[in-house]
Amino acid sequence: MLEMFQYDFMIRAFLAGIIIAILAAISGSFIVLRRYSMITETLAHSALVGVAVGVIAGTNPLWIAVIAALVSAWTIEYLRSNFHLYSDSVLAIILSGSLALAVIIVSLADAFNSSLFSYLFGSILSVTQEDLIVMSVFGVIALTLLGIFYKELYFIAYDEEVARTSGIKVDLLNFLLVSIVAIIIALSIRIVGTLLIGAMMVIPTVAALRFRQGFAKTILIALIFSLLAVIVGMSSSYFFSLPSGATIVLTLLFIFIFSLIVNRR
Amino acid sequence: MSMTFISPIFEVKNLSFTANEQKILEDISLTILPGDYCAIIGPNGGGKTTLIRLLLGLEKPTQGRIELFGQKLSRFKRWYKVGYVPQRASQLDQNFPATVLEVVKMGRIAQQGLFSRATQADNDAINEAMVKMDVLDIQHKLVGELSGGQRQRVMIARALASKPEVLILDEPNTGVDVISQKRFYKLLKELNEEENMTIIFITHDIGVIADDIGRLFTVNQTLLTCNNPKEAISCDDMSALYGIDAHLIHNHHHH
Numbered sequence: 001m002l003e004m005f006q007y008d009f010m011i012r013a014f015l016a017g018i019i020i021a022i023l024a025a026i027s028g029s030f031i032v033l034r035r036y037s038m039i040t041e042t043l044a045h046s047a048l049v050g051v052a053v054g055v056i057a058g059t060n061p062l063w064i065a066v067i068a069a070l071v072s073a074w075t076i077e078y079l080r081s082n083f084h085l086y087s088d089s090v091l092a093i094i095l096s097g098s099l100a101l102a103v104i105i106v107s108l109a110d111a112f113n114s115s116l117f118s119y120l121f122g123s124i125l126s127v128t129q130e131d132l133i134v135m136s137v138f139g140v141i142a143l144t145l146l147g148i149f150y151k152e153l154y155f156i157a158y159d160e161e162v163a164r165t166s167g168i169k170v171d172l173l174n175f176l177l178v179s180i181v182a183i184i185i186a187l188s189i190r191i192v193g194t195l196l197i198g199a200m201m202v203i204p205t206v207a208a209l210r211f212r213q214g215f216a217k218t219i220l221i222a223l224i225f226s227l228l229a230v231i232v233g234m235s236s237s238y239f240f241s242l243p244s245g246a247t248i249v250l251t252l253l254f255i256f257i258f259s260l261i262v263n264r265r
Numbered sequence: 266m267s268m269t270f271i272s273p274i275f276e277v278k279n280l281s282f283t284a285n286e287q288k289i290l291e292d293i294s295l296t297i298l299p300g301d302y303c304a305i306i307g308p309n310g311g312g313k314t315t316l317i318r319l320l321l322g323l324e325k326p327t328q329g330r331i332e333l334f335g336q337k338l339s340r341f342k343r344w345y346k347v348g349y350v351p352q353r354a355s356q357l358d359q360n361f362p363a364t365v366l367e368v369v370k371m372g373r374i375a376q377q378g379l380f381s382r383a384t385q386a387d388n389d390a391i392n393e394a395m396v397k398m399d400v401l402d403i404q405h406k407l408v409g410e411l412s413g414g415q416r417q418r419v420m421i422a423r424a425l426a427s428k429p430e431v432l433i434l435d436e437p438n439t440g441v442d443v444i445s446q447k448r449f450y451k452l453l454k455e456l457n458e459e460e461n462m463t464i465i466f467i468t469h470d471i472g473v474i475a476d477d478i479g480r481l482f483t484v485n486q487t488l489l490t491c492n493n494p495k496e497a498i499s500c501d502d503m504s505a506l507y508g509i510d511a512h513l514i515h516n517h518h519h520h
Contacts, residue, residue, distance in 0.1 A: 033361065033362075151370075151371075151374045151377075152374055154367075154371070155371045155374050157361075158357070158358075158361055158363060158368070158371065159351070159357065159371075161323060161349075161351055162349055162350075162351060162371075162423075163371075163374075163375075164322075164323065165321045165322070165323065165344060165347065165349045166344055166345065166349070166371075166372065166374070166375040166427065167342070167343075167344030167345060167375040167376075168374065168375050208362075209360065209362060212360075212362070212407060212409075213362060213407075214362055214363060214364035214366075214367050214405075214407065215362045215363055215364075215367050216367070217362075218362040
């Protein structure tokens with residue numbers, strides 16, 4: 001089993017996977033509790049536009065994906081707060097719009113190929129040294145911000161209005177949270193893939209909620225599930241030559257079913 | 266410490282609020298002083314909740330101005346001085362992962378520095394609020410598992426954790442049994458009398474009002490006020506309240 005770590009790409013993949021697992025579980029918990037899970041799908045599709053641009057430009061797509069996801073997140077928040085549109089409609093519009101744009105860019109460049117496939121569903125073979133550096137830098141920034149503001153974000157998730165009247169800068173923190181989530185999603189596409197990252201953000205928390213604990217314990221359980229899924233998923237990706245995003249998400253699904261059965265009420 | 270004059274907690278002048286071209290509140294002026302024990306009553310849709318939301322800065326007035334602790338509301342920063350218990354307190358998501366302790370701690374967050382951990386003062390305030398509201402024994406329970414009365418006390422404990430000088434409650438008794446309600450009003454009165462905390466709440470329990478309310482604000486788009494609640498209940502206000510004979514009784518406040 002451990003012989004997979006004789007390959008450098010596997011070590012890089014595992015390091016990248018662990019960074020993603022931690023970030024996705026923690027930031028995902030706030031998103032799930034705010035009933036905002038679908039933003040992960042939308043931002044993932046927006047990141048795909050960045051990937052498409054990166055693929056045809058022949059540069060590392062990770063940076064461009066981060067920028068595309070951030071622009072998308074800010075557009076969503078701008079539309080939501082300034083035009084009084086329903087959140088889910090805004091998400092649907094930006095999701096389809098991003099996908100259409102990505103498909104056109106890819107078609108024009110005639111770039112439907114295996115590297116694109118790996119961005120859609122993840123690949124343990126694809127994590128480069130540069131990716132790992134980009135992920136570590138953004139990962140540390142995102143984790144630090146979550147660490148600083150997690151109490152405020154928790155208060156807002158529970159009771160936005162009272163948080164506002166107690167003097168917490170709710171609008172600023174909402175903006176910060178979607179920005180962090182956008183960055184995490186863009187970073188995850190190497191390992192999990194754009195089409196599957198949503199599950200990675202949402203399932204660990206939803207499964208952890210079944211155990212009916214306080215917030216601190218719920219996050220801890222989500223973190224354990226997330227790490228477990230990444231380790232099991234990436235190992236099976238290696239042994240069975242399957243896309244890592246798919247094996248990780250299927251592992252998460254088993255964890256979810258397990259937590260449903262264990263906590264039947 | 267001697268004070269030669271008392272500065273008001275809230276000073277509201279000619280406040281109007283319009284939403285979707287519909288007048289919700291019109292020309293409301295009132296002054297609330299430290300230690301006041303105020304009830305706001307009025308028919309549904311009469312603008313009670315809107316008035317409270319305006320006082321809390323959750324809505325922006327169409328006209329008029331509000332001062333809080335002598336400062337324009339838009340510039341007010343010391344929000345820890347104001348505790349708020351919303352109407353939905355008893356109806357929040359039952360599955361939300363939060364223990365009683367975690368919820369009460371929220372009341373302290375805005376005061377803590379961004380990088381600093383909870384200080385002794387924070388922990389003391391949290392503990393004191395839980396003792397006062399009698400939720401110390403259930404501090405590790407999930408809020409979703411509590412009764413309506415218990416949950417209400419937790420929400421008030423959260424508001425008290427910031428050591429506010431004024432406590433604002435919107436129909437705090439929604440979904441709470443009668444025994445808990447009585448206990449609750451006793452607690453409010455104690456906070457008011459023993460700690461000189463200013464209390465402002467919206468209620469439907471007219472019986473409670475008549476007993477020991479200091480000041481009564483009757484709101485139905487405009488302010489129909491009697492300072493003596495017993496008179497308010499017996500006088501024309503009740504008919505005015507329900508729109509039969511609406512004449513205004515202006516709250517006499519200093520100019």
